[in-house]
Amino acid sequence: MCALRVVVCRAFLAALAYKPVLRMTIQNGSVTPARDCSQAGDERNTLRWDLSPAEIRTTTDSLINRVKKVYDDIGSLKVENVCVENTLKALANVRLDYASSRHVLDFPQYVFPSKEVRTASTEADKKLSDFDVEISMREDVFKRITALQKKLQDNLTSEEKRFLDRLVTLGKRNGLHLSVDIQEEIKRTSKLISELSIEFNKNLNEDNTFLLFSERELGGLADSYLNGLDKAADGRYKVTLEYPHYFPLMKRCHNPETRRKMETAFHSRCKEVNTGILEELIQLRAKVADLLGYSSHANYVLEINMAKNASNVSDFLDTFYETLKPIANKERKYILALKKRECLMKGYQFDGQINAWDLPYYMNQVEQCKFAVNKDKLIEYFPLDVVTQGLFGIYQELLGLTFTEVDHAHVWHENVTLYSAYDTETGEEIGQFYLDLHPREGKYGHAACFGLQPGCRGPDGNRRLPVAAMVANFTKPRKGCPSLLQHHEVETYFHEFGHVMHELCSKTTFSEFSGTLVETDFVEVPSQMLENWVWEKEPLRRMSRHYKDGTPIPDNLLDKLIASRVANTGLMNLRQVVLSKVDQSLHTSPCADTTEVFAKHCRDILGVPATPGTNMTASFSHLAGGYDGQYYSYLWSEVYSMDIFFSRFKKEGIMNPKVGKEYRRVILEAGGSVDGVDMLKTFLGRGPCQDAFFQCKGLIKSQ
Numbered sequence: 001m002c003a004l005r006v007v008v009c010r011a012f013l014a015a016l017a018y019k020p021v022l023r024m025t026i027q028n029g030s031v032t033p034a035r036d037c038s039q040a041g042d043e044r045n046t047l048r049w050d051l052s053p054a055e056i057r058t059t060t061d062s063l064i065n066r067v068k069k070v071y072d073d074i075g076s077l078k079v080e081n082v083c084v085e086n087t088l089k090a091l092a093n094v095r096l097d098y099a100s101s102r103h104v105l106d107f108p109q110y111v112f113p114s115k116e117v118r119t120a121s122t123e124a125d126k127k128l129s130d131f132d133v134e135i136s137m138r139e140d141v142f143k144r145i146t147a148l149q150k151k152l153q154d155n156l157t158s159e160e161k162r163f164l165d166r167l168v169t170l171g172k173r174n175g176l177h178l179s180v181d182i183q184e185e186i187k188r189t190s191k192l193i194s195e196l197s198i199e200f201n202k203n204l205n206e207d208n209t210f211l212l213f214s215e216r217e218l219g220g221l222a223d224s225y226l227n228g229l230d231k232a233a234d235g236r237y238k239v240t241l242e243y244p245h246y247f248p249l250m251k252r253c254h255n256p257e258t259r260r261k262m263e264t265a266f267h268s269r270c271k272e273v274n275t276g277i278l279e280e281l282i283q284l285r286a287k288v289a290d291l292l293g294y295s296s297h298a299n300y301v302l303e304i305n306m307a308k309n310a311s312n313v314s315d316f317l318d319t320f321y322e323t324l325k326p327i328a329n330k331e332r333k334y335i336l337a338l339k340k341r342e343c344l345m346k347g348y349q350f351d352g353q354i355n356a357w358d359l360p361y362y363m364n365q366v367e368q369c370k371f372a373v374n375k376d377k378l379i380e381y382f383p384l385d386v387v388t389q390g391l392f393g394i395y396q397e398l399l400g401l402t403f404t405e406v407d408h409a410h411v412w413h414e415n416v417t418l419y420s421a422y423d424t425e426t427g428e429e430i431g432q433f434y435l436d437l438h439p440r441e442g443k444y445g446h447a448a449c450f451g452l453q454p455g456c457r458g459p460d461g462n463r464r465l466p467v468a469a470m471v472a473n474f475t476k477p478r479k480g481c482p483s484l485l486q487h488h489e490v491e492t493y494f495h496e497f498g499h500v501m502h503e504l505c506s507k508t509t510f511s512e513f514s515g516t517l518v519e520t521d522f523v524e525v526p527s528q529m530l531e532n533w534v535w536e537k538e539p540l541r542r543m544s545r546h547y548k549d550g551t552p553i554p555d556n557l558l559d560k561l562i563a564s565r566v567a568n569t570g571l572m573n574l575r576q577v578v579l580s581k582v583d584q585s586l587h588t589s590p591c592a593d594t595t596e597v598f599a600k601h602c603r604d605i606l607g608v609p610a611t612p613g614t615n616m617t618a619s620f621s622h623l624a625g626g627y628d629g630q631y632y633s634y635l636w637s638e639v640y641s642m643d644i645f646f647s648r649f650k651k652e653g654i655m656n657p658k659v660g661k662e663y664r665r666v667i668l669e670a671g672g673s674v675d676g677v678d679m680l681k682t683f684l685g686r687g688p689c690q691d692a693f694f695q696c697k698g699l700i701k702s703q
Contacts, residue, residue, distance in 0.1 A: 047104055047452065047467065049112075049412040053120035056105055060124040063101050064131050070094040075140030082148045084156070088164055091145075093459045096511040100464065102128060103452040110205065110444035111436055111471060112412055118442055122202050129194035137187045139180075142171040159509045159673050166512060169304070175292050182291055189291075193284050200277045200624035203270040205444055211265055212236040213258055220254035222376055228478055241266050242439045243446075244475040248486070251364040252375075256348060256357065260611070263357035267614035274618035278586075278594055285628065286590040298587040298629035305521045305630065306676055310588050313632050317584070320635060321577050321605060323699060328570030332607055335362040335571075338369065356602075356611045363568045371564035375486070378557060383547040384437065384474060384483035387490055390543025391497060394533055398660035399501060399668075400424045406432070413440070421504050431455055431504035434469040438476045438483070446621060447472040447492050449499030449527075454514030455506040455671075466515060468503035470496050482547050487561060490543065491534045498527030505668035513672035520626070521633040522676030526667055528634075528641035535565050536654055566698035571606070573635070573697065578605050580632035582617065587629035594618070639693045640680055646692040647684055 051059065074090055106128060109121035145167045156164065171177070175186045214236050218226060225248055229237040239245050239262065246266055253259050285297035294300040298310040307313050335354055339362055343350040354362070367373045392403050402422045409418035416436045422429050434452075439445070448471050455466030472492065477483045485493070503515035516523050533539040537558060544553050553561075578601045585601070586592045594617040599610040610616065617623065622631050644663075652659045666683045680688045 047410070049104070049108070049410055051104070051108070051117070053116050056108075056117070056120040056124050060105050060127055063098065063105070064128070067094055067098050067131075067135070071135060071138055071141055074144055075138060077144055079144060079147045082144045082151065084148070084152070084160070087144050087148050088160065089459075091141075091167065092163065092510050092512075096454065096456065096458065096464065099511045099514075100453050103450070107450055107452060107469070108412065109202065110450070111416075111469075113440065113442070115442055118205075122198060125198050126195050129198065130191050133187055133190045133194065136170065136174050136190075137176065137183060139176050139183065142168075142176040145171060157509070159513070162673060163510045163512055173292065173300075173304075178292075186288055186291055189284050189288050193281060193288070196277050196281050196284070197624040200270075200274050200281070201621055203274055203277075204619055204621055206442060207241070207269050207445075208441060209265055209269065210238045210240040211261060213239055217255050217258045218249070218253060220252050221249060222252070224481060224484070225249075225252075227481075228475065241269060243473045244439060247360070250357070250360040253361070254346070256355075256361075259357040259361060260355070264611050264614055267356075267611060267616045267619065269619040271615050271618045275594060275615050278617055278620075278623060279592060281624065281628075282586050282589070282594075283591050285587065290590075296588040298584055301520075301587075301629040305519045305633075307521055307632070307636065310584060310629075313580075313584060313636075316636060317577055317580055317632060320573065323694065324570045324574050324577070326570075327699060328574050328607070331366070331568060331570045335359075335366065338362050338365050354608050356608055356614075359571070359608055363571065367564050367567045371560050371567055373560050373564045374557065378553075378561060379484045379486055380548070381544040381546050381553045381557075382485040382487065382490055383545070384477070384485055386545045386547075387485055387493060387543045388435075390539070391493060393542060394539055394655070395497065395501060395530075396424070397655060397657060399505065399664045400657060400661050401430070412436075415440075429465060431466040431468070433467070433500045433504060436469060437472045437474050439473040443473070444471050445473060447496050449496050449503065449516070451503050451515050451517075454511035454517075455504065456508045456511045456514045463507065466503050466506060468500045468515070470500050472496060484547060487534070491531050494534050495527045495531050498530035499523075501530075502526045502668055502671075505664050506671040507669040508671040508673045510673075515671055518672040519676050520630045521636045522640070522679075524634055524637040525641045525644070525676070528638050529644050531641075532645045532649070533654065535562055537562065538655065565696075569697045569699065574606050576635050578602055579620070580635060581605060582620075583623065583627070583629060583631040586617075586623070639690050640676075640688050642692040642696050643688045643690075644680070644683065646696065 070090060071094070074087055077086060106121055106125040109118045109125060112118050112121065145164070149164055149168050152164070174190075175183050212232050212234075215226070218237060218239075226237065229239060229245070232238055239249060241262075246262060249262055250259055253262075282297075285300075289295075289297040289300040292300060294303075296310060298313070302309050302313065307316070332354060335358070336352075339354065339358060340350050342348070342365075364375070368375070396402055400423065402424050403419045404422065406418040406420055411418060411434065413436065415438055416434055418432060418434050420429055420432050436443075450469045450471060451466070452469055453467040454464065456464055458464045474485055474489055474493075475483050499516060506513075506515040508514050534543070540558060540561070541552060545551070546553075581601050582598050585597050586594065595610075595615040598615065598617050602608055602610045622628075627633065644667075648659050648663070649656065663683065667679050670679055677688070
């Protein structure tokens with residue numbers, strides 16, 4: 001069935017390191033689809049976010065019972081009587097109902113202010129995840145699906161055939177063609193995997209660690225940063241591990257001991273409990289893969305991706321490593337020279353190596369020394385409201401859309417806003433999206449897009465409008481100063497909003513293929529492609545303005561920023577290779593010491609040792625959030641995203657609405673109803689290649 005779709009972004013060092021709308025109202029504890037908004041007029045409803053813990057529990061039970069009844073009905077059909085109407089369409093409708101009803105129950109755990117509601121949502125997620133396993137293991141339904149597949153060879157549309165074939169494939173990947181004993185073992189193990197994954201991420205979301213530092217210990221940080229920190233009773237500053245606190249400190253603080261303490265704490269989050277959970281997950285995943293006849297969990301998950309198997313991923317990463325290695329060696333030498341010079345100037349002892357807590361600091365120094373990018377000045381030109389206005393304008397113009405804020409929207413927190421998106425030409429509403437952009441206690445700690453409702457055809461033949469939420473953790477505004485974004489945060493914003501557009505523009509027949517439900521190693525392509533706009537002069541002008549006087553970014557500062565795109569190319573991309581290799585190593589083995597695996601790859605590939613006593617993988621949420629065995633997807637899909645941008649948009653105009661609308665039609669509207677490689681061939685007019693990626697990174701000369 002459908003788990004919550006979370007598309008997670010690489011935050012800067014973490015990356016180096018989810019119809020009218022089928023809206024729901026709650027009545028007597030049950031979920032009821034509201035009328036289509038085209039029919040509802042002023043009475044149209046939005047998702048309800050004020051469920052009590054008791055309502056979450058009763059609504060969860062009601063949803064499970066409703067869906068189970070449909071599966072029971074299909075499973076009781078005589079095999080010879082199966083047809084499109086009573087099997088394929090019945091399954092499509094119930095899966096849409098489930099996807100449209102579930103996320104009001106399992107999404108609050110990531111964003112709700114109330115811990116009681118978050119806890120109830122987490123418990124609902126566990127219960128629904130168990131139910132997912134139960135439904136996916138229905139051998140009686142599988143037999144009806146396979147019978148229908150044999151019966152229907154030619155009388156289906158291409159998407160109907162794809163949906164039917166997908167159901168059969170998923171059944172076999174769940175072992176429904178194997179003995180009952182093996183099926184039961186897979187079911188038990190899969191339930192445990194779901195529970196542990198939820199627990200892993202819950203631990204991270206609830207972590208509220210902070211450190212105390214004196215003003216001297218925070219030397220190098222701007223007054224605007226210090227003014228945004230709370231103080232303890234003894235006058236020291238409280239620095240949390242949330243992104244707006246952690247990343248600026250790691251890049252700007254002169255005091256190496258302060259950076260060491262922060263880096264140690266950041267990569268020790270939930271270390272004790274989550275290390276155990278992750279290592280158990282690795283064993284359980286390997287066990288299921290073995291029961292299903294696969295040599296490893298990685299080969300199991302990769303079978304339905306573009307990469308197909310772990311050997312292809314290994315070759316891909318090795319090629320990247322060999323290309324990046326000489327560049328990274330030069331960068332390390334330069335950084336070591338910077339560190340030696342600073343140690344001499346400030347009286348620090350020079351240890352002759354780059355430590356994990358040195359890397360972000362000196363990479364930032366590289367940008368300042370080689371490219372003269374003044375980060376303190378630059379941030380003043382990216383107030384959040386200006387960036388949002390510019391981002392909206394660019395996406396609207398490019399994709400032929402219009403965004404309108406929904407007045408008096410029902411949201412889960414006062415800082416959340418809801419928007420409707422319309423097709424500019426027809427005036428048709430195509431979907432809605434929420435923005436939840438600032439950190440708070442208990443909230444999901446990264447940046448991600450959550451698909452809340454699918455955009456596909458409903459039982460009545462009308463399109464159900466999708467709903468998505470973008471969740472981020474940008475600096476909060478404070479008295480006298482708005483929320484100001486670092487440029488890499490602007491890039492994150494564009495990336496995640498790209499996922500939102502993928503969700504909203506989808507026009508598939510089945511919820512199975514809606515929005516970001518594409519191959520995992522293709523899902524990042526649309527969002528990564530749209531990151532390119534934050535490195536181009538015209539779009540940058542449209543999304544920036546000085547927060548005090550509204551003046552534009554000076555040309556010299558803008559030129560330096562754009563030139564700095566190639567800064568630290570080797571080390572930044574090698575960090576992605578490290579994480580991808582760690583993921584592959586963990587998921588091609590029956591068991592693993594996660595601390596040692598991470599330390600080994602950092603040492604051997606990046607040339608920067610992991611900090612003793614830490615375990616970054618214990619907070620590597622991708623490994624428990626759907627990217628297990630698939631983290632390579634970020635690099636893999638970036639190759640394709642660069643090919644799209646440089647081959648079409650850069651050549652034909654980055655704000656060319658003709659290219660933008662073709663992109664919307666071919667890539668975004670198709671969702672997962674077409675293979676990723678076929679979408680690329682259609683849009684590019686040829687097969688994809690890697691040249692644009694390496695040119696963009698400054699690794700090969702452009703032709």
